Amino acid sequence: MEVSNSYSPYSSSSVDSTKPSPSESSVNLSLSLTFPSTSPQREARQDWPPIKPLLRGKLKGRRLVQRGDDTSFFVKVYMEGVPIGRKLDLCAFSGYESLLENLSHMFDTSIICGNRDRKHYVLTYQDKDGDWMMVGDIPWDMFLETVRRLKITRPERC
Amino acid sequence: MNYFPDEVIEHIFDSIASHRDRNSISLVCKSWHKIERCSRKKVFIGNCYAIDPERLIGRFPCLKSLTLKGKPHFADFNLVPHEWGGFVHPWIDALARARVGLEELRLKRMVVSDESLELLSRSFANFKSLVLVSCEGFTTDGLASIAANCRHLRELDLQENEIDDHRGQWLNCFPDSCITLTSLNFACLKGETNLAALERLVARSPNLKSLKVNRAVPLDALTRLMSCAPQLVDLGVGSYENEPDPESFAKLSAAINKCTSLRCLSGFSEVAPRCLPAFYPICQNLISLNLSYAAEIQGNHLIKFIQFCKRLQRLWILDSIGDKGLEVVASACKELQELRVFPSDLHGEEDNDAAVTEVGLVAISAGCRKLHSILYFCKQMTNAALITVAKNCPNFIRFRLCILEPNKPDHITSQSLDEGFGAIVQACKGLRRLSVSGLLTDKVFLYIGMYAEQLEMLSIAFAGDTDQGMLYVLNGCKKLRKLEIRDSPFGNAALLADVEKYETMRSLWMSSCDVTLGGCKRLARDAPWLNVEIINENESNGMEQNEEDEREKVDRLYLYRTVVGTRKDAPSCVTIL
Numbered sequence: 055m056e057v058s059n060s061y062s063p064y065s066s067s068s069v070d071s072t073k074p075s076p077s078e079s080s081v082n083l084s085l086s087l088t089f090p091s092t093s094p095q096r097e098a099r100q101d102w103p104p105i106k107p108l109l110r111g112k113l114k115g116r117r118l119v120q121r122g123d124d125t126s127f128f129v130k131v132y133m134e135g136v137p138i139g140r141k142l143d144l145c146a147f148s149g150y151e152s153l154l155e156n157l158s159h160m161f162d163t164s165i166i167c168g169n170r171d172r173k174h175y176v177l178t179y180q181d182k183d184g185d186w187m188m189v190g191d192i193p194w195d196m197f198l199e200t201v202r203r204l205k206i207t208r209p210e211r212c
Numbered sequence: 213m214n215y216f217p218d219e220v221i222e223h224i225f226d227s228i229a230s231h232r233d234r235n236s237i238s239l240v241c242k243s244w245h246k247i248e249r250c251s252r253k254k255v256f257i258g259n260c261y262a263i264d265p266e267r268l269i270g271r272f273p274c275l276k277s278l279t280l281k282g283k284p285h286f287a288d289f290n291l292v293p294h295e296w297g298g299f300v301h302p303w304i305d306a307l308a309r310a311r312v313g314l315e316e317l318r319l320k321r322m323v324v325s326d327e328s329l330e331l332l333s334r335s336f337a338n339f340k341s342l343v344l345v346s347c348e349g350f351t352t353d354g355l356a357s358i359a360a361n362c363r364h365l366r367e368l369d370l371q372e373n374e375i376d377d378h379r380g381q382w383l384n385c386f387p388d389s390c391i392t393l394t395s396l397n398f399a400c401l402k403g404e405t406n407l408a409a410l411e412r413l414v415a416r417s418p419n420l421k422s423l424k425v426n427r428a429v430p431l432d433a434l435t436r437l438m439s440c441a442p443q444l445v446d447l448g449v450g451s452y453e454n455e456p457d458p459e460s461f462a463k464l465s466a467a468i469n470k471c472t473s474l475r476c477l478s479g480f481s482e483v484a485p486r487c488l489p490a491f492y493p494i495c496q497n498l499i500s501l502n503l504s505y506a507a508e509i510q511g512n513h514l515i516k517f518i519q520f521c522k523r524l525q526r527l528w529i530l531d532s533i534g535d536k537g538l539e540v541v542a543s544a545c546k547e548l549q550e551l552r553v554f555p556s557d558l559h560g561e562e563d564n565d566a567a568v569t570e571v572g573l574v575a576i577s578a579g580c581r582k583l584h585s586i587l588y589f590c591k592q593m594t595n596a597a598l599i600t601v602a603k604n605c606p607n608f609i610r611f612r613l614c615i616l617e618p619n620k621p622d623h624i625t626s627q628s629l630d631e632g633f634g635a636i637v638q639a640c641k642g643l644r645r646l647s648v649s650g651l652l653t654d655k656v657f658l659y660i661g662m663y664a665e666q667l668e669m670l671s672i673a674f675a676g677d678t679d680q681g682m683l684y685v686l687n688g689c690k691k692l693r694k695l696e697i698r699d700s701p702f703g704n705a706a707l708l709a710d711v712e713k714y715e716t717m718r719s720l721w722m723s724s725c726d727v728t729l730g731g732c733k734r735l736a737r738d739a740p741w742l743n744v745e746i747i748n749e750n751e752s753n754g755m756e757q758n759e760e761d762e763r764e765k766v767d768r769l770y771l772y773r774t775v776v777g778t779r780k781d782a783p784s785c786v787t788i789l
Contacts, residue, residue, distance in 0.1 A: 100289075100290040101286075101289045101290045101291050102289070102618070102673075103555055103558070103589060103614055103616050104286075104288070104289045104614060104673070105289070105554060105555065105589075106288050106289075106346070106372055107288070107290070107372075107374070108372050108400065108505075109504065109505065109554060110558070112481065112505055112507060113507060113555070113556065113557070113558050114558065193482075195482075196482075
């Protein structure tokens with residue numbers, strides 16, 4: 055019998071779930087434990103398993119970097135002055151170079167990061183603290199952990 | 213008791229360090245109480261709201277070292293709002309005003325502000341040691357005050373705190389005259405570090421025994437640091453991004469080889485997989501190894517390293533080591549006393565071969581006969597395995613098992629794990645701390661109540677069937693001090709059965725259980741010496757809405773004994789009944 059690898063966080067409070075007694079456990083198990091294992095809800099669990107925040111953050115960041123077939127991390131990308139944004143899967147890139155190349159192609163303009171060149175658009179990102187930062191200063195892995203969205207800004211703004 | 217002058221008795225008491233023993237001594241007679249309280253140097257307060265600073269200072273005017281704990285344990289798992297409480301400022305303020313000769317302050321799960329740190333640094337001329345564990349609320353500016361003003365600072369130990377890193381120059385704030393450092397741990401800082409200032413500091417600290425740097429300290433800097441501190445006993449490695457070129461590797465190896473006193477190794481949180489070989493030369497000296505943040509190092513590299521650590525007593529590792537790796541540990545680390553295996557994958561992939569199972573646990577129990585403390589996150593367990601573990605290791609003091617999937621039964625028999633945990637509590641007569649998981653009925657609590665006579669702390673999650681389960685524990689475990697329960701069907705009947713029991717305990721936590729507002733109110737009425745706190749989901753005062761409905765289930769309940777009544781600093785999301 056396959057035990058589903060998921061659980062209901064609400065099994066004991068408002069839902070009147072009769073806990074299976076040991077003799078019934080082999081029958082009722084999967085029924086009382088069903089929980090749609092869609093990724094947003096799985097991701098949202100901040101209090102289980104019981105590990106400290108530092109380790110939790112570390113493992114979450116690591117997950118983004120692992121290159122599995124189903125791993126993806128979509129962020130919104132806006133170009134200053136253009137109201138409609140795009141969405142980009144950062145896991146598809148190996149580093150800043152491929153990211154810039156792709157963005158430049160997507161928005162049909164030359165985009166750079168790091169240098170305050172008055173001529174080119176500059177790529178910035180919003181980190182998990184909500185601050186807007188220049189792309190390219192930190193290692194790619196660290197960037198993936200902290201980036202929330204991207205903005206292609208006009209040069210003067212930086 | 214008048215045979216000896218007070219000074220002699222005091223001298224005898226000086227040799228007694230344990231605060232529990234000293235508490236017992238103070239109960240013998242009035243004279244001993246007086247002598248003890250005037251001579252006590254170290255005070256431990258397990259719940260900062262059980263007592264207030266004025267009474268502390270009144271009783272122990274000569275205290276030099278204070279340990280304070282704030283938030284309940286489940287705050288570590290995001291179950292307690294940040295603003296709940298546990299502020300250290302009133303304590304520092306009171307100690308400063310009373311001119312207590314404070315030398316050491318150890319805080320756990322407390323809220324510390326930069327102002328508090330500033331006040332601390334300016335108020336106690338002989339201040340020597342600051343240890344902050346899982347605290348929050350301060351920035352590197354606060355650290356700068358400590359560095360600048362504490363002339364005799366020996367220890368600054370920051371463990372897993374949430375510190376706002378202003379990327380300032382706090383390391384530069386240690387004056388040149390500061391040469392007394394023995395321990396410096398800033399591994400949890402997220403920002404950049406002034407490497408030059410750090411190197412100068414280490415170079416002028418000949419007594420430095422423990423150094424744990426953060427991830428902003430790269431390999432070449434580490435090499436220089438180790439070169440000027442070959443006396444190090446405890447090292448926390450920073451980052452190690454790329455595989456070092458042969459020359460850097462050679463320099464690092466040379467530096468490591470000189471550190472013949474190195475016994476404890478940790479850190480490695482931003483590392484390239486192949487960084488461990490540089491540390492091979494000191495493997496056989498290590499007694500403590502913490503690789504629980506080294507998520508990038510694969511199992512086989514871990515195994516290659518650990519097999520040479522024959523003297524290891526403490527090992528903290530990720531489950532990427534696998535059952536195979538634990539079998540290697542079992543055969544190599546015969547001195548192992550404490551093992552913690554943390555999950556490396558939060559999303560519970562079914563086909564994750566690398567995670568650990570009951571096989572690894574049994575292997576460890578068979579090979580490491582000195583094991584007394586274990587924290588084990590695994591994806592599956594069986595009763596048979598637990599029974600074997602109990603037979604192999606009857607000396608467990610701490611046994612914490614966390615099966616990643618709640619309510620998971622014995623994966624071979626599909627039974628509950630009652631019998632397995634029952635075997636553990638029956639065999640391990642000295643068990644003081646226990647965490648249970650997996651599919652569990654009331655029966656496991658019957659066993660715990662019956663056999664776990666020394667149990668002081670019990671953590672329960674997703675377990676039990678009825679109130680009877682909790683009652684077994686409350687009635688049976690005479691030495692119980694902390695009970696924390698989440699997502700289990702225990703309600704008012706269990707909560708209210710023996711109100712006086714809570715006077716013998718430090719605290720009780722219940723979240724997502726079946727206790728109602730009415731039950732909690734009744735408890736608060738019957739036991740005025742308890743603080744009964746209801747923590748609500750949202751900011752708005754849940755009491756208003758639920759005034760009528762005492763049958764409403766309480767989301768989070770935290771109660772604790774106290775001699776100073778209701779605290780005044782509770783935020784709006786907390787209602788104290």
